Amino acid sequence: MNNGMNSFEPKIVGFLCNWCSYAGADKAGVAQTPYPSNVNIIKVMCSGRVDPQFVLKAFASGADGVLILACHPGDCHYKEGNYKALQRYKILSRLLKQFDIAEQRLRFDYVSAGEGEKFVEAITSIVDNVKSLGPLSIKGGNNIWEQQH
Amino acid sequence: MKTGVYFCNCGSIISDKIDPEKVKEKLKDASYIKSFGLMCSDEGKQFLEVDIKAERPDRIVIAACSPRDHQLTFMNAIEAAGMNPYLMQMVNIREQIAWVVEDKARAVDKTASYIQGAIKRVNLQKPLNIKEIDAEISVLIIGAGPAGLKAASAIAEAGRKVILVDKSPAIGGKPVLYEKIFPNMECGPCMLEPILDDVLFGRYADNIETLTISEVTEVTGYYGNFTVKIKQSPRYVNLKTCIGCGECVEPCPQKAIAVPFTGAMPNSVSIDDSACLRFKGKECSLCKEACPIPDVIDYDDKELIHERRVGAIIIAIGAGLYDCSRFPNLGFGLLKDVYTADQFERLLSSTGPTEGTLETSDGGEPESISIIHCVGSLDNNHNGYCSEVCCQYAFKFNQMIKEKLPQAKIYHIYKELVLTGKDGFILYDKAKVSSDTKFIRYKDIKDINIIDQDAKILISIEGIDVKIKSDMAVLCPSIVPVEESKQIGKMLDTTLDRFGFFEELHGRCDSAQSKIKGVYLAGTCQSPMDIAACMNQGMAAASYILSGIVEGKKLEIEPITAVIDKERCSGCKVCQLVCPYKAIAFDEKDGISIVNELLCHGCGTCAAACPIGVIEVNHFTTEEIFAEIEGLLA
Numbered sequence: 001m002n003n004g005m006n007s008f009e010p011k012i013v014g015f016l017c018n019w020c021s022y023a024g025a026d027k028a029g030v031a032q033t034p035y036p037s038n039v040n041i042i043k044v045m046c047s048g049r050v051d052p053q054f055v056l057k058a059f060a061s062g063a064d065g066v067l068i069l070a071c072h073p074g075d076c077h078y079k080e081g082n083y084k085a086l087q088r089y090k091i092l093s094r095l096l097k098q099f100d101i102a103e104q105r106l107r108f109d110y111v112s113a114g115e116g117e118k119f120v121e122a123i124t125s126i127v128d129n130v131k132s133l134g135p136l137s138i139k140g141g142n143n144i145w146e147q148q149h
Numbered sequence: 150m151k152t153g154v155y156f157c158n159c160g161s162i163i164s165d166k167i168d169p170e171k172v173k174e175k176l177k178d179a180s181y182i183k184s185f186g187l188m189c190s191d192e193g194k195q196f197l198e199v200d201i202k203a204e205r206p207d208r209i210v211i212a213a214c215s216p217r218d219h220q221l222t223f224m225n226a227i228e229a230a231g232m233n234p235y236l237m238q239m240v241n242i243r244e245q246i247a248w249v250v251e252d253k254a255r256a257v258d259k260t261a262s263y264i265q266g267a268i269k270r271v272n273l274q275k276p277l278n279i280k281e282i283d284a285e286i287s288v289l290i291i292g293a294g295p296a297g298l299k300a301a302s303a304i305a306e307a308g309r310k311v312i313l314v315d316k317s318p319a320i321g322g323k324p325v326l327y328e329k330i331f332p333n334m335e336c337g338p339c340m341l342e343p344i345l346d347d348v349l350f351g352r353y354a355d356n357i358e359t360l361t362i363s364e365v366t367e368v369t370g371y372y373g374n375f376t377v378k379i380k381q382s383p384r385y386v387n388l389k390t391c392i393g394c395g396e397c398v399e400p401c402p403q404k405a406i407a408v409p410f411t412g413a414m415p416n417s418v419s420i421d422d423s424a425c426l427r428f429k430g431k432e433c434s435l436c437k438e439a440c441p442i443p444d445v446i447d448y449d450d451k452e453l454i455h456e457r458r459v460g461a462i463i464i465a466i467g468a469g470l471y472d473c474s475r476f477p478n479l480g481f482g483l484l485k486d487v488y489t490a491d492q493f494e495r496l497l498s499s500t501g502p503t504e505g506t507l508e509t510s511d512g513g514e515p516e517s518i519s520i521i522h523c524v525g526s527l528d529n530n531h532n533g534y535c536s537e538v539c540c541q542y543a544f545k546f547n548q549m550i551k552e553k554l555p556q557a558k559i560y561h562i563y564k565e566l567v568l569t570g571k572d573g574f575i576l577y578d579k580a581k582v583s584s585d586t587k588f589i590r591y592k593d594i595k596d597i598n599i600i601d602q603d604a605k606i607l608i609s610i611e612g613i614d615v616k617i618k619s620d621m622a623v624l625c626p627s628i629v630p631v632e633e634s635k636q637i638g639k640m641l642d643t644t645l646d647r648f649g650f651f652e653e654l655h656g657r658c659d660s661a662q663s664k665i666k667g668v669y670l671a672g673t674c675q676s677p678m679d680i681a682a683c684m685n686q687g688m689a690a691a692s693y694i695l696s697g698i699v700e701g702k703k704l705e706i707e708p709i710t711a712v713i714d715k716e717r718c719s720g721c722k723v724c725q726l727v728c729p730y731k732a733i734a735f736d737e738k739d740g741i742s743i744v745n746e747l748l749c750h751g752c753g754t755c756a757a758a759c760p761i762g763v764i765e766v767n768h769f770t771t772e773e774i775f776a777e778i779e780g781l782l783a
């Protein structure tokens with residue numbers, strides 16, 4: 001795997017809440033400083049919408065990593081969706097081990113609308129982490145999804 | 150399914166980085182893909198409209214800038230073309246790709262994945278419609294201080310019914326007790342008189358139902374359709390016929406009947422039933438006998454519960470003062486001549502206990518008075534904010550003391566001086582010219598020590614070599630939320646901030662709006678502020694309501710809400726627990742949970758929490774998101 005590692009370009013899915021994190025990503029865009037292109041973003045209204053199933057589905061569909069970005073504590077547009085998201089993330093990261101998915105492949109962070117730089121940091125760090133872990137291969141094939149049901 | 154893709158070149162900002170022709174080659178599922186120079190321009194919208202009419206696609210993907218920029222622009226254009234605007238999915242290829250992906254080939258690949266994801270998703274999207282509901286135009290205002298009064302008179306003038314509720318027997322809030330008000334030293338009751346008159350007797354007073362000695366006990370419903378219950382305690386005095394002459398006050402052996410304070414409005418007495426002998430089972434009707442007007446006093450007055458329907462609610466319950474007994478080093482409650490600002494305010498008042506004569510507890514004329522600023526404010530061990538008004542009233546006190554006792558020495562012992570705005574400097578400027586006025590700055594309230602010495606008080610400050618002998622000390626405590634904030638917050642589901650003030654929707658843009666639709670905030674219950682700001686915020690809250698709820702116009706309800714599958718819901722109620730808006734109710738009959746789409750904000754946390762996955766969020770369904778994931782990763 002070591003040889004292939006440098007050229008390995010992971011696929012990562014990012015779930016961003018509409019109000020802060022997505023706006024933070026826009027801010028990073030407006031700054032026009034290039035950052036790794038590996039994270040494909042899906043907008044949800046609130047990080048509280050991120051059903052653990054979404055994360056599993058992403059891994060099952062070939063993602064090497066998943067990123068969840070939320071408003072800072074106290075700033076959620078819907079009062080407390082980000083706390084719910086955090087709790088779910090914590091439980092989920094424990095669960096991932098059972099599927100042999102390294103915890104570092106799932107990352108949760110807070111990014112505000114003003115934090116373009118923090119957004120880039122979050123992207124860069126998950127991309128680096130997942131690169132060093134290499135491509136995800138799931139025990140029993142990529143069908144954890146089917147195993148779930 | 151015919152899915153059309155429109156690619157905006159954004160002038161050439163996008164197309165310089167991402168070649169639309171190359172993207173085309175990679176797209177499998179698009180029925181067609183067309184690019185245009187600047188889609189958000191008038192020509193662009195025109196192009197979109199004409200092209201949609203010609204192509205008649207079932208679904209549309211627009212690859213352009215951030216949806217935060219132009220989603221609504223395009224939704225409107227699509228609607229103009231006769232298509233449901235929710236059958237479109239936007240793809241952000243400017244902020245997320247063109248501007249940040251250096252390698253052109255990668256930019257094309259990423260764009261293709263994004264569009265692929267959007268196509269898969271949009272094909273599952275359903276047409277959604279904005280719902281319209283009737284709205285009640287009356288307004289409930291809780292608290293009749295400056296903020297509540299200003300809002301009440303504005304809303305009444307607009308021809309709306311206002312229910313103005315205050316827990317005390319008089320309206321006007323705190324300033325009616327202040328003999329002078331900063332910065333121009335006008336009298337408090339006089340300043341408020343015109344607005345009090347407006348509310349009680351003015352041209353539009355008929356539109357205002359003022360309920361004193363009352364509190365809101367229950368609120369149900371939602372923006373446009375609240376039902377509120379108000380408990381009005383008995384006054385035992387007919388407000389309509391009492392002329393406030395006060396003949397009844399003298400004869401009462403218990404001081405149970407009184408006007409709340411001189412000049413109180415409504416100008417009427419009330420009986421305190423916890424003090425009145427009749428309510429202790431004794432025979433007494435001295436007040437009734439003394440009253441010159443028949444039937445004003447009514448011992449049989451009962452508690453009333455009023456039920457009203459309103460479209461919006463303003464919380465304007467004011468604030469209180471920080472408890473100074475938390476500072477034993479300042480001697481409050483221990484030393485007789487240490488006062489809080491509001492106690493001192495009473496001492497200065499001609500209707501106060503000394504009728505405005507400034508004297509020490511043993512009746513002497515004070516030679517020196519110390520004013521301790523910032524008590525509890527600007528202090529993370531107490532309240533980590535500036536209370537905004539203390540500097541101003543401290544210098545108001547300075548001037549009032551000087552008027553009464555020109556020889557007195559005054560010490561301002563302060564942490565910071567905050568003198569903002571065009572009027573903020575006036576009183577300080579006057580105070581500082583006198584050689585009898587001294588300023589001493591301290592670092593931490595803990596450093597101050599106030600003790601008794603030779604019938605005077607002695608103030609020392611650790612780290613500073615001064616000892617001040619004074620006859621009186623006045624503490625300027627932080628402005629803090631009142632206890633009721635918690636209970637009212639709970640009742641209306643409005644959140645409190647880390648200090649306990651009502652939390653605004655946005656600190657700069659929407660400070661008069663709470664996070665709950667239809668519930669507005671005015672005055673010091675939201676943040677410490679002066680009277681001018683309270684009035685402005687009252688007016689702001691009124692205008693939110695007047696522009697949001699218009700007679701004859703329906704309220705529009707966004708279709709992005711949660712929906713529970715009735716057939717499959719097991720009735721576990723987990724969704725109810727996680728909903729931040731109490732938008733989910735339980736139907737006892739069928740044993741299932743149901744979403745009230747008027748209360749639902751569409752955050753989707755219930756859908757994520759449902760253990761059996763029977764909750765969907767319109768426009769963000771699990772199926773749609775799964776499809777997007779698959780498309781993005783393909």
Ligand code: FES
Pocket residue numbers: 017018019020021045046047048070071075076077078080081082
């Ligand atoms: S809206 Fe951003 S986390 Fe809830």
